[in-house]
Amino acid sequence: xxxxxxxxxxxxxxxxxxxxxxxxxxxxxxxxxxxxxxxxxxxxxxxxxxxxxxxxxxxxxxxxxxxxxxxxxxxxxxxxxxxxxxxxxxxxxxxxxxxxxxxxxxxxxxxxxxxxxxxxxxxxxxxxxxxxxxxxxxxxxxxxxxxxxxxxxxxxxxxxxxxxxxxxxxxxxxxxxxxxxxxxxxxxxxxxxxxxxxxxxxxxxxxxxxxxxxxxxxxxxxxxxxxxxxxxxxxxxxxxxxxxxxxx
Numbered sequence: 601x602x603x604x605x606x607x608x609x610x611x612x613x614x615x616x617x618x619x620x621x622x623x624x625x626x627x628x629x630x631x632x633x634x635x636x637x638x639x640x641x642x643x644x645x646x647x648x649x650x651x652x653x654x655x656x657x658x659x660x661x662x663x664x665x666x667x668x669x670x671x672x673x674x675x676x677x678x679x680x681x682x683x684x685x686x687x688x689x690x691x692x693x694x695x696x697x698x699x700x701x702x703x704x705x706x707x708x709x710x711x712x713x714x715x716x717x718x719x720x721x722x723x724x725x726x727x728x729x730x731x732x733x734x735x736x737x738x739x740x741x742x743x744x745x746x747x748x749x750x751x752x753x754x755x756x757x758x759x760x761x762x763x764x765x766x767x768x769x770x771x772x773x774x775x776x777x778x779x780x781x782x783x784x785x786x787x788x789x790x791x792x793x794x795x796x797x798x799x800x801x802x803x804x805x806x807x808x809x810x811x812x813x814x815x816x817x818x819x820x821x822x823x824x825x826x827x828x829x830x831x832x833x834x835x836x837x838x839x840x841x842x843x844x845x846x847x848x
Contacts, residue, residue: 608752610688610804613743621736622809629729629813633820642725642821644718646828656720663718664708667727671734672701678738687745689755690738693802696762697734700794703766733810737798740806750803758800765793782845784829785822789843792818819843 612619632642641647644663658666675697678684685691779786792815799807822842829836841848 605805606750608750608754608803609808610744610747610750612805613740615743618736618740618743618806621740622806625733625736625806626809626813626816630816633817636817636820636824639824641824642722644722644726646825657717658720658723660714660716660718661708661712663720663723664712664714665705666723667730668701668704668708670727671730672698672705674731674734675701675738683745684738684742687742688747688749689801689803690741690744692755693741693798693807694738696758696798696801697737699766700762700798701730701734733814737802737804737807737810740804741802744804754800754803758797758802760797761793761800762797765790765797779845781840783822783841783843784826785818785843788818788822819848823848 636642644660675694678694679691679698684694779789783789792811795807795811795814799811819842826840826842830838
């Protein structure tokens, strides 16, 4: 099994922290997704007003701008570092991260319509998670400098996944149109596809663990969101799945 993994990933870096972070990331995100299914929600979107309300709040638009801006800044700053750009595939990975967060920022500013609020604690939590994931994806890519690329090149698959999401993810329509007729949270599915594309372009264990962790968390969040819709709207179609059409 490990031989298969090594065929498409770089070796684990010598840094103890960089080697430990993949397991920490995947585990913490999986726990977060499980907590979502139990009703312990990060306070935004449908769940911004659920449970005990503690601490200050901000308008949702401002909150989402704050969520994406630090990761965008980190990715753009990394592009300016020659040492980072010289690592195998680093320029491509950092460019993909920059494009993704820039697109999310533009969508938050000019496309999405927000009416509610976000707990400031939730803004800080989500922003920190994105920033840590982004930073370690870039850092572990930098640590591949001087290492031979894996035998199997996944960059074409990564670019294809990324292009499908960034080109089509923004065309998800409001209910009942688009993919909302099949799943409750198609935007979460596209987010997973983004990080799958970045992982394939990066080919580091850290990147794949970020993708797996993101998938686990968003599976739990989408399950909770579907449950919320079913509890609030009697006519909500039960055949509509949470995240993956016809499956989950």
